[in-house]
Amino acid sequence: MSAHHLAILLLVLGNFAASVSDIAVKLLDGDVPTFQYVFIRQLFSLLLIWPLWHRQPKKERALISWKLQLLRAHLILMGSGCMVIAITHLPLATANAVFYAAPLLMLPLSVMLLKETPSLGKILASLFGFVGVLVVLRPSEFHWAALFALGTAMTLALFNITARRLPKEQTVVTTLYWTSLLSLPMSAILCAIYWQPISNTSLLLILASAGLILSYNGLAVAAYKRAPAGNIAIAENSGLVFVTLFGVVWFSEVPDWLTLVGILMIVVPLIPWRSLRFRPAAKGA
Structure with a gap:
């Protein structure tokens, strides 16, 4: 198997794991307070990451740019909390499309933060995708x-944008x-307030969800190390396919045709069309 095909397989497996994590959250059905989750x-x-972190050389374990790391930690808290509420109350396909x-x-x-x-073309593609979000949500x-x-x-967007500011040596x-x-102090306080x-x-x-999300992160890193991001990013869209199928099978959430059209409008701008262009094989190959 080539490195390219292996990278795609890893990314698909990672998105499968993330989709199963969504099922775990959906099965909680709001019985656990969001901040406790x-x-x-x-x-x-x-606890899962600590052994891997501890095996690294001391220099690589150091905390660099702590203010940025603190910001990103709290973005995780906000995003995770919003995710739990969205998945609990919306069909899986609708929530994930957004x-x-x-x-x-x-x-x-x-444009605003990095100038x-x-x-x-990117502006028009993004506008097309935003219209797709409106189609899915239907005001x-x-x-x-x-x-x-x-x-x-x-x-998620802010988390990814701020990643560009992280030191390359980290x-x-x-x-x-x-x-x-860094996310634990605030989440512990909020958890204590709403604990039950x-x-x-x-x-x-909850533990299954955490392990599956970490699996996605690990598989995604392994995939993007093996092939250029533009060549394999299309495999990320497999996540929407998985959650749509899981929603139908496990929760009887059959999306209507308008929702499917909206999902397609969101996904199309994310496809790296240039990397999908046909390239003739080299002579002698």
Whole structure:
């Protein structure tokens, strides 16, 4: 198997894991307070990451740009909280379609925060994708939980944008470790305020969600190290396919044709069309 095909397979597996994590959250059905879920997930993630972080040389374990790391840690808290509410109250396909607006939101954010100048093509593609979000949400049938789905998309976009400011010498494991650790104080306070006893089943679902999200992060890093991002990013769209199918099978959430059209409008601008162009094989190949 070539490195390119292996990278796509890893990314598809990662999106499968993330989709199953969404099922775990959906099965909680709001029985666990949002901040309690976030705290337990972040604590478990930290425990899973710690051995990998500790094996690194001391220099690579250091906290660099702590203010930026603190900001990104709290973006995780806000995004995770919004995600739980959105998935609990919206169909899986609808919630995830709005989550996929994050890359589209990165365009205006990159202009405002990084002073980047996007091409006209990117601007038009992003506008097309935003119209797709409106089609999915349908203002005439607007559900309040959609605001939390948009909140997740915004925090994801900010999280990705701020990643460009991280020191290049800092490893992925170290980044994940410090963002998890720095998110604990605030999440612990909020968790204590809203704490309530939870069942063993709910605890297992939270732990499963945390492990699956970490699996996605690890598989995504492994994939993008093996192939250029533009050549394999299309595999990220497999996540929408998985959650749509899971929604139909597990929760009888059959999307109507308008929702499917909106999802398609959101996904199309995210496809790296240039990398999909046919390239003739070299002579002698």
